[in-house]
Amino acid sequence: xxxxxxxxxxxxxxxxxxxxxxxxxxxxxxxxxxxxxxxxxxxxxxxxxxxxxxxxxxxxxxxxxxxxxxxxxxxxxxxxxxxxxxxxxxxxxxxxxxxxxxxxxxxxxxxxxxxxxxxxxxxxxxxxxxxxxxxxxxxxxxxxxxxxxxxxxxxxxxxxxxxxxxxxxxxxxxxxxxxxxxxxxxxxxxxxxxxxxxxxxxxxxxxxxxxxxxxxxxxxxxxxxxxxxxxxxxxxxxxxxxxxxxxxxxxxxxxxxxxxxxxxxxxxxxxxxxxx
Amino acid sequence: xxxxxxxxxxxxxxxxxxxxxxxxxxxxxxxxxxxxxxxxxxxxxxxxxxxxxxxxxxxxxxxxxxxxxxxxxxxxxxxxxxxxxxxxxxxxxxxxxxxxxxxxxxxxxxxxxxxxxxxxxxxxxxxxxxxxxxxxxxxxxxxxxxxxxxxxxxxxxxxxxxxxxxxxxxxxxxxxxxxxxxxxxxxxxxxxxxxxxxxxxxxxxxxxxxxxxxxxxxxxxxxxxxxxxxxxxxxxxxxxxxxxxxxxxxxxxxxxxxxxxxxxxxxxxxxxxxxxxxxxxxxx
Numbered sequence: 037x038x039x040x041x042x043x044x045x046x047x048x049x050x051x052x053x054x055x056x057x058x059x060x061x062x063x064x065x066x067x068x069x070x071x072x073x074x075x076x077x078x079x080x081x082x083x084x085x086x087x088x089x090x091x092x093x094x095x096x097x098x099x100x101x102x103x104x105x106x107x108x109x110x111x112x113x114x115x116x117x118x119x120x121x122x123x124x125x126x127x128x129x130x131x132x133x134x135x136x137x138x139x140x141x142x143x144x145x146x147x148x149x150x151x152x153x154x155x156x157x158x159x160x161x162x163x164x165x166x167x168x169x170x171x172x173x174x175x176x177x178x179x180x181x182x183x184x185x186x187x188x189x190x191x192x193x194x195x196x197x198x199x200x201x202x203x204x205x206x207x208x209x210x211x212x213x214x215x216x217x218x219x220x221x222x223x224x225x226x227x228x229x230x231x232x233x234x235x236x237x238x239x240x241x242x243x244x245x246x247x248x249x250x251x252x253x254x255x256x257x258x259x260x261x262x263x264x265x266x267x268x269x270x271x272x273x274x275x276x277x278x279x280x281x282x283x284x285x286x287x288x289x290x291x292x293x294x295x296x297x298x299x300x301x302x303x304x305x306x307x308x309x310x311x312x
Numbered sequence: 313x314x315x316x317x318x319x320x321x322x323x324x325x326x327x328x329x330x331x332x333x334x335x336x337x338x339x340x341x342x343x344x345x346x347x348x349x350x351x352x353x354x355x356x357x358x359x360x361x362x363x364x365x366x367x368x369x370x371x372x373x374x375x376x377x378x379x380x381x382x383x384x385x386x387x388x389x390x391x392x393x394x395x396x397x398x399x400x401x402x403x404x405x406x407x408x409x410x411x412x413x414x415x416x417x418x419x420x421x422x423x424x425x426x427x428x429x430x431x432x433x434x435x436x437x438x439x440x441x442x443x444x445x446x447x448x449x450x451x452x453x454x455x456x457x458x459x460x461x462x463x464x465x466x467x468x469x470x471x472x473x474x475x476x477x478x479x480x481x482x483x484x485x486x487x488x489x490x491x492x493x494x495x496x497x498x499x500x501x502x503x504x505x506x507x508x509x510x511x512x513x514x515x516x517x518x519x520x521x522x523x524x525x526x527x528x529x530x531x532x533x534x535x536x537x538x539x540x541x542x543x544x545x546x547x548x549x550x551x552x553x554x555x556x557x558x559x560x561x562x563x564x565x566x567x568x569x570x571x572x573x574x575x576x577x578x579x580x581x582x583x584x585x586x587x588x589x590x591x592x593x594x595x596x
Contacts, residue, residue: 042493044494046494046495049492049497049552050492053553056527056532056553060526060527061527305365307363307364307365307367308529309363309529310328311326311327311328312326312327
């Protein structure tokens with residue numbers, strides 16, 4: 037069986053698990069509502085559809101958080117998702133919150149500016165989490181998490197993440213199945229942090245290719261040599277493994293220096309869902 | 313020939329709250345009583361929840377009437393036989409994943425999970441002690457063997473119970489769902505169903521499997537509890553992912569009929585196996 041086929045999933049079973057997961061994880065901490073940042077991309081659109089199915093569209097607040105350079109198409113796509121899911125929405129332009137800082141630091145690189153935008157969105161999102169009394173639903177997929185292609189405490193921040201174990205190509209498959217508009221599923225993925233940015237342009241490879249490789253390395257536990265023997269370019273394999281290794285810190289809570297007999301990081305080990 | 317009305321309570325326990333889970337048990341027992349169920353099984357760690365980590369000592373109880381939850385379940389076992397899961401603490405403060413079989417106000421049997429998975433998402437070996445035996449036991453309906461989850465991923469476990477006379481295998485688990493594919497069931501569901509069907513076929517036993525549902529720390533438990541007859545045919549199955557009380561009437565006469573047609577038990581050669589195992593162990 038070719039690798040792309042092995043990445044295919046049964047959308048009904050997956051949908052059932054993810055929807056029930058969202059409903060239960062919110063309910064167990066006393067929440068009936070959720071909030072998410074809706075960019076108009078396929079990941080946040082899928083999260084919005086799943087959350088709306090789990091909680092009812094009226095209980096999912098979709099925040100549109102554009103910066104002045106954001107593509108107008110993004111907002112249009114987000115509006116389509118809002119219309120279909122029935123989620124209430126709010127548009128908050130983050131430009132005036134960021135400009136004073138950017139003006140003080142005119143030499144900032146695109147990466148720094150992009151991180152600022154991602155973190156400003158997180159600030160607004162978490163503020164609305166309190167105001168709306170809803171938990172923040174995440175939109176980071178497995179490919180991004182493994183490659184570290186996200187901003188720590190920015191777009192990677194959430195309370196519950198239904199997409200974290202789905203590769204990007206699986207997110208697309210799920211998005212189609214739940215009814216995300218085709219234009220959203222098909223457009224080139226982009227963090228939309230600066231004009232013309234695309235994920236695949238920035239990463240230097242396509243999601244279709246890297247998902248297949250990550251699937252072998254992570255899910256099927258192939259060694260690098262086995263992945264190369266399976267037909268992947270040696271430099272590509274090396275680069276992806278480097279990315280996964282050097283971004284490990286992004287997938288973990290801050291490390292704690294152990295000095296006592298029992299500390300929060302190492303041996304005070306309670307389940308998150310403790311008592312629920 | 314004898315009929316046995318069994319129930320599998322596919323529940324979603326509250327993580328770390330014995331009192332709430334006890335109530336969940338009593339509610340299901342009452343529901344089963346109305347259906348005249350004679351033997352009701354609960355899933356692994358039904359009284360405590362599964363992803364316990366450091367909660368293990370807090371939710372543990374001794375396998376004795378002195379434990380309040382045990383006393384209430386013993387009282388309930390006057391109306392039907394019960395099998396449930398809990399964390400057992402022994403008198404030297406070792407903790408086990410255990411299952412207790414209660415009948416007519418008495419503890420008939422306690423099985424301590426022998427195989428504790430400690431790999432991938434599982435970390436049972438970190439917190440718990442291992443059991444050291446597989447023993448069948450007599451009930452008022454049939455001779456029974458109990459296994460807990462990873463126990464029955466080792467095929468020697470049901471085999472040992474079979475040789476010890478078990479005609480009815482009661483399997484319980486808290487099996488996390490995983491393994492996406494185009495198939496309509498998760499990979500873990502398919503494996504467990506295949507396994508249980510295989511045990512029923514090869515051992516010509518009734519194989520009952522009670523799995524839990526719900527979510528804990530991102531793990532989903534897939535339910536889908538099954539009952540296979542001694543001919544390997546599915547008798548009944550509970551839905552995936554949903555709480556349910558699966559009730560079925562077993563015709564225990566099927567054991568005789570199947571074993572006349574397929575005398576695997578008669579022809580089994582444990583003496584040959586024993587000799588070969590002894591040789592293997594000596595060689596090692």
